[in-house]
Amino acid sequence: MATGGLALPTFVVGTPDARTRSVWLTQLVLAASVVLTCVLVLVLEPTLFGNWYFAGGMFALIVLTLVTLAVPWARLPPLAVLAIPFADALAIGFVASGNQLRLGYLWVFPVMWVAMHFPAVALAAMLALVGGILLIDTWANPGGPGTLRVFVVLVSLTFLGITAHLALRRTRSLRRLLRRQAGRLSATLERRSDQERRTTEILNGVDTGIARISSDGTLITANDAYTRLYGLDPLDPMLPARSVEYTAQRGMPVPLSERPFVRAARGETFTDASVWLFTPEGEWHALSVTAKRLSAAGDEDSGVLLLVHDVTVITYAQRERERLTAMASHELKHPLTVMIGNAELALELDDLTPRTRERFEAIVSASERMLEMTNSMMSTSRAGFSRRDAFDEIDLRPILLDSVASFRATATAHEVAVDVEAEEALPVTADGFRLRQVVDNIVSNAIKYTPRDGRVQIVGRLESDSVALAVSDTGIGIAADDLPNIMTPYYRTTQAKETAGGTGLGLGITNEIVRAHGGTLTIDSAAGEGTTVWVRLPHAHDLDLEVRS
Numbered sequence: 001m002a003t004g005g006l007a008l009p010t011f012v013v014g015t016p017d018a019r020t021r022s023v024w025l026t027q028l029v030l031a032a033s034v035v036l037t038c039v040l041v042l043v044l045e046p047t048l049f050g051n052w053y054f055a056g057g058m059f060a061l062i063v064l065t066l067v068t069l070a071v072p073w074a075r076l077p078p079l080a081v082l083a084i085p086f087a088d089a090l091a092i093g094f095v096a097s098g099n100q101l102r103l104g105y106l107w108v109f110p111v112m113w114v115a116m117h118f119p120a121v122a123l124a125a126m127l128a129l130v131g132g133i134l135l136i137d138t139w140a141n142p143g144g145p146g147t148l149r150v151f152v153v154l155v156s157l158t159f160l161g162i163t164a165h166l167a168l169r170r171t172r173s174l175r176r177l178l179r180r181q182a183g184r185l186s187a188t189l190e191r192r193s194d195q196e197r198r199t200t201e202i203l204n205g206v207d208t209g210i211a212r213i214s215s216d217g218t219l220i221t222a223n224d225a226y227t228r229l230y231g232l233d234p235l236d237p238m239l240p241a242r243s244v245e246y247t248a249q250r251g252m253p254v255p256l257s258e259r260p261f262v263r264a265a266r267g268e269t270f271t272d273a274s275v276w277l278f279t280p281e282g283e284w285h286a287l288s289v290t291a292k293r294l295s296a297a298g299d300e301d302s303g304v305l306l307l308v309h310d311v312t313v314i315t316y317a318q319r320e321r322e323r324l325t326a327m328a329s330h331e332l333k334h335p336l337t338v339m340i341g342n343a344e345l346a347l348e349l350d351d352l353t354p355r356t357r358e359r360f361e362a363i364v365s366a367s368e369r370m371l372e373m374t375n376s377m378m379s380t381s382r383a384g385f386s387r388r389d390a391f392d393e394i395d396l397r398p399i400l401l402d403s404v405a406s407f408r409a410t411a412t413a414h415e416v417a418v419d420v421e422a423e424e425a426l427p428v429t430a431d432g433f434r435l436r437q438v439v440d441n442i443v444s445n446a447i448k449y450t451p452r453d454g455r456v457q458i459v460g461r462l463e464s465d466s467v468a469l470a471v472s473d474t475g476i477g478i479a480a481d482d483l484p485n486i487m488t489p490y491y492r493t494t495q496a497k498e499t500a501g502g503t504g505l506g507l508g509i510t511n512e513i514v515r516a517h518g519g520t521l522t523i524d525s526a527a528g529e530g531t532t533v534w535v536r537l538p539h540a541h542d543l544d545l546e547v548r549s
Helices: 018-044 046-050 052-070 078-096 104-117 120-140 147-205 224-230 260-265 312-347 354-381 396-413 432-448 494-499 506-516 541-548
Strands: 209-214 219-222 244-246 270-278 284-294 303-310 392-395 417-421 427-430 455-462 466-473 520-526 530-538
Touching (some): 018 078, 104 147, 209 224, 209 260, 224 303, 260 270, 392 396, 396 427, 396 455, 427 432
Parallel strands (some): 417 455
Antiparallel strands (some): 209 303, 244 270, 270 284, 392 427, 455 466
16 A cells, blocks of 8 residues: 555564563452452342442452553562552452451452562561451441451461462572572583583594494594594594495405404404505505493493504505615625625635635625625515414405406506406415415506506416416516516516516515415516416315315
């Protein structure tokens, strides 16, 4: 509807404050009782309306209610409210006058109002007012209610008023006590929250992954390092981890039941469990995982604390140290051998003076000691291949298949076809981790040195007393002059250097691992015609019988 461009006034009704609502509610309850009383009197005893005391008192109560609803109590002092219950008491005195105090129960409303919201002095004044009204009514109406009835009414109102006043005081005291306790609890909760926040900040500031697991196997909390390593969703850590645990770098996935988290969820405790983690970003991390039991505290159940240390840098440093040790020992061994050989040849000469012979003998003795130290260094660097306490009866076939599967993508990228023929179990007594290194080295070399559209054929079979693995390729091959030196550490043929990168350590390490297992490694090759690498390992007869039974 058009308004001719004039803005109409807007009226906003404010929400009354708590005191105003309390005054309204109390007075309206009395008014409702008065209205109900009027209805009952009109039905049961309408002659009472002929008594001007009764009619005037009822009218006064209704007027007081309207005044109560109209007065802005929020702007008046709190004691100003006392005017209403005292005025109500006077009006009820008119209503109860001359009718044997049958409507005197209405005094309960103003008495309770004053008793519950004002000091004891105001309650005493209210009871004195009611007592005065009763005395005046008794004096003005000699035939009115008896003295006993007046006394009972006054005592009852006094008892109700005092009881309500004391109950409200206790309620207020309890409320203050609860408010103080709530304040203390809030302060304690705030301190606890601050402590938890600081603890969380400290845990998130360390590089060690930390996860707390409940007694029923549920992840309770994990710090940022653990969440980042395992690729968890920070908003919902219970979602599956995106990182995958492997028994070795580029090895086989750790079985579900053997994963550190699952073991800890079962309640197991362990120290320095080693796994390799492959992250969604394509990075490998060497982890050392420890599970410690937590004792129950208060209402909390006992659980397990999982500590994950990223030891990738240490692992790579250890490998580099072993590589440098192997390099140093290898480089020292040959010149020392030459020195010893030439010194021994010189000692065979007959025309040596005693002094010269003594010096050559000193050279031989010192060189032999250095050669022994060099051999000791090589043995130490290869100790990881030769410990037989890690040997178990295993099946080589799944290791072979898993290794080939891990190189499929590389072979496809180089357009090299890879065929595997291994139909039966290949039982051997060996360290599965080391054998995976052997297979990885041989298969990766076959793919790396095979040109595009080439082929790699892998065959695993049982022989009379051994397990044989043959890896053949159609690659660049090895010249006859290079074959004798091909397993020497850091030796690489000229064509190999031109074809692909490498260190020249792979075949030497592979040969050492095979020899530590009591096996043999042989190579058949010709330049430009491809290479076939044969690995033969002793047969694990007990496992073979078990597999075939």
